[in-house]
Amino acid sequence: MTKESYAKDIFISALNKLNINATDRLKFETPKNPDHGDFSSNIAMQLAKELQDNPRNIANKIIENIEYDKSIVTNLEIAGAGFINIKFSNNFYFDALKAIVSQNENYGKQEIGKGKSVNVEYVSANPTGLLHLGHGRNAAIGDTVANLYEWLGYAVTREYYFNNAGNQMNTLAKSIFARYMQVLGKTDFPFPEDGYHGDYIRLIAEEIFAKEGKKYFTGSASDLEILKKYGEVWNFDKIKKTLKRMNIHQDVFYNEDTLYTEGKIDAVIAEFKEKGLAYELDGALWLKLSELGQEKDKVIVKSTGEPTYRLPDIAYHKEKILRNYDIIIDIFGADHIATVTDVFAGVKALGLDASKLKVLIYQFVTLTENGEQVKMSKRTGKSYTLDELLTEVGEDVVRFFFIMRGISTHLEFDLAIAKEQSDKNPVFYLQYAHARICSVIDNAIEKGIVINNNADLTLLSTNAELNLIKELMRFPDIIKIAADKYEPHLIADYLRDVATAFHVFYHECRIIGIENDLMQSRFALVKSVRTVIKNGLTILGISAPERMFN
């Protein structure tokens, strides 16, 4: 039983007695100010207009008709403009803690998504280069969202859209070839204008030369094809290694190529033509987006015969929709905003249900240090790669920093704070709470204390203890809200609140060395805190160390 379920029960039966049907408007919230009780309803204010009565009068009538169990609710009162505030008994909280203790490491897991499926597509970087900061934010958001849905009981597919077909792959081949020729001694061999200037291209060229010599010097189509493939494999290998460092493992690597080989691109073209939504002009094939609510028509097949990105994107989303997921989530950077509406329009035009699609757009990341923007790595002199950042500040810090802000706000990644292994770094605050608890338990075991599993929780009586229980009770709701709103940072914020409540408790209440029964109940409490922090960090893909400062 939760606060919500009990409060709803007693309110609905009171409203029924008054012949008021307001079930859908009945919402409760936990007031910020503890003087306003544990739970609060604004229903009386909402009803004021249609009942043509003063909210406080209505609240009074509702309260008069509420029947409640005094061992669960201790007080109901009207406050302010007409709020009804509920105070729950300590016993209610002890029962809630008992439930947490018994669920143990499963606490927070839910069945809301049972029998339903979610596809989360994230990272999806082209194999033309190494991952950079933006990909890092993408990866952290995508993986955390996937975790959240898993905790809600959904069957989650983590997907990576692998695109080795477009124009950019030819640019990669040409870039490698130019560096290759330079490695062969033609130092003035021209580098393509729009080529990839990163240092890794040179590494790839050197590696090819070391392994296979100069046999690709002709630069023929077949040579370029080999260089392209080599670069693709090389880059993708690096990408996967970087993701692995971030504790990310995707289930499906959907290759764009299969859209062509399995005829899915052609099928979509045929369908657009059949619906009269595609026409030829200047040798190119255009999609009538202007008839689909967009500003202007756009090209889907270039006059060269190659599709623009729009067409495979539409075909790919069609493909995902046909795979029958209940929710399909894409994670994109702000630079992709324009493509989203095109894909939606295209998918709808194919008669598919676009309401299952949810596109998360995250804003850009800037790296700062001591208030100044950092563009280049001091160590390499090149722009920061994700791998480099991981090495510099550590995996846990990277994952945390990338999700600690709302996804729609610009993220300032402060290198100085990230590097700091101290109290300034918010990650350590959470991990420290976990390590502290582990340490106390180790300590008890060392002293020969036996921790039993049926402590008398009613012995917990201080504010610090009760606040901690209340904090722990929020965990399932927070997971649900974070998933519904697609906001991983809510988990990070929540864990900080839990850690704070724990540290306050720890400061005020001793555990070891006090009377046995109370000690046992405090162990139960503290073990639950440890579980919540560990589960929360797991959702964020961050480790929960048992020991800190070695």
Added chain:
RNA sequence: GCUUCCGUAGCUCAGUAGGAUAGAGCACAAGUUUCCUAAACUUGGUGCCACAGGUUCGAUUCCUGUCGGGAGCACCA
């Protein structure tokens, strides 16, 4: 010009699907350890919630417009 995100404390950001006295971390100042990890805790205060209208019993939150900053507006992806 159009699309989109943002504008809240000195800085970085929250604000629980519209609620009561707008919060946290950092920075700054002062304290707390014979005692389970002081990477902790306690105490200090600052806000025309960018601006102007509108909706509402009630707006930092929703709508419209203005200003300011970011990201887009290809036969690149």
